[in-house]
Amino acid sequence: MIFLNTGLGTLATAKAIDGDALWVNILRMAGQTPVALLITVLVGMWTLGGQRTLKDMEKLMDGALGPVCGIILVTGAGGMFGGVLRASGIGQALAGSLEAACMPLIVAAFLISTALRVAQGSATVALTTTAGLLARIVTATTGLSSFDLCFLIIAIACGATVLSHLNDSGFWLVGRFLQMDERTTLQTWTVMETLLGVIGFAFALVGCCIISW
Template identity: 30%
Template sequence: MPLVVVALGIVALLILIMGLKLNTFVALIIVSFGVALSLGMPLGDVVDTIESGLGGTLGHLALIFGLGAMLGKLITDSGGAQRIAMTLVNKFGEKNIQWAVVVASFIIGIALFFEVGLVLLIPIVFAISKQLKVSILYLGIPMAAALSVTHGFLPPHPGPTVIAGEYGADLGKVLVYGIIIAVPTVIIAGPLFTKLAKKLVPDSFNKTGNIASLGEVKTFELEDTPKFGISVFTAMLPVILIGISTIFTLIQDTMGVGENGFTHLVNLIGNASTAMLISLLVAIYTMGVARNIPIKDVMDSCSTAISQIGMMLLIIGGGGAFKQVLIDGGVGDYVAKLFDGTTMSPILLAWIIAAILRISLGSATVASLTTVGLVVPLLGQTDVDLALVVLATGAGSLIASHVNDAGFWMFKEYFGLTVKETFATWTLLETIISVVGLGFILLINVFV
């Protein structure tokens, strides 16, 4: 049975990555070959399938991912992210410090990948904690919630962006729905969940944490950083451009306006790749040239950003190769036949499959892309909104981060927690985001 082959492939992946400590990309390619052969694919098609899966996934994502990494690096290296965080802390005041951290993390999280945002914001959280004499975990949970939600639900992050491309969903709709879902989810999983966590593991809120592993963290005098308004505008510009294009398209469809040169121009500017390029050019000016930073230093930041995401790109490509093997090997069609005539929503099915794979594999990205390979054949049988299937896949891929996920150990070490305390905070936090996110997705599905 094809599903037995997939299950054995996932077990092999776990053994290679966790048992033999093999590089995730290498493990994915090995397993892709093994699963392809086990599914009986013609020998002459195996390499072509793996290459097309890897190339097709990266072809859609590499431009957005690369430009996004440069944008985030420029905002970080200029001190723009620090300005956003500290200004909001000062504006909200000590009494509402959690909400300041949530808003700052949300804005910064849109521009930065999860791991980068975590490394950037943790020293700021530690500094605020020391200054106001509050628990680092009291601020750390809302920070992690905001970063995780933006990572899972909002383009131009790699997860929702690549899933949207594979499903053929409108990226603008994914962004609009994602924001509607993200805001209440962050509130529930951040400040509200912190109150529950305090009751579950009160001792964890007395820990002092340890960020020595981050090395020397670059900090700025606030007057030496870009202004708050321009920093927020630069960080949010990709979202603004994609959002404007989406709203314009909805108005155009509602009013029955035909295609013309102006509509094509708006759609071009609102395309994720174009939006990221425009945003990067703006950042080069606002975060660099306008502040008299030599263009060579600005370009050095861009080069560093690209070198830092090389392996992550390969892992995403490896996930795409595995996904294509599942599709071309007939596993997706087999799953489609199993659920033929079922009343289960593809939204719920995508979430369940992604959740199972996430718990098994640890990697949200690999879980998402493998889910795509199993769910795509089902989508032709339904008129479900593809943007919601994208978000459901993303939500499922966030659930129950535990010992096979790097994020689990990063959170544990930075906040000085025991394994039990990490399960009661980080793992439960990710599960709340996944389940609450699914709830809001199903709610939106009732109205669209």
């Protein structure tokens, strides 16, 4: 259902279908993430109901929904914290400071993305914010090849991957579903994410240097 919503939105943007048509709006509404997930839960309850009593279903739902409540709370708090940081202008301040340092563009992209990732937890926000901040610099920089742009994108993505910690919803999802405490999650998930980001950036940096030579 979510995929259908995305597909219809893409087709409407491409003018392949009428985006204002009633049937398109109905299907897209059903494919909105909260609606689609609610329908999924209701269908799951009906399917699993079978010969179970209402008391059995209540116990089943309590057992299924209970563990995710803490994760939902942390995710919402992390999103709110990220919104406060974005409203405070931390992204523009970071970009201005790193731009004034006159460092290579690919290194600045990685550091800005990393700083935003650590500050507010969301990889998506770090990606999109860094891309928006660097767009004007990339446009004004001459001589960038397609490979340079590809390596720049990889650097941004790697920066948004590293140092997943307590303000990242993914950190709590992994920790809670694998039944690990915070220290163990930091020693495993955080280290793994950091290695992925740093090694990926190293490859991008080497590739960028080779292309430049």
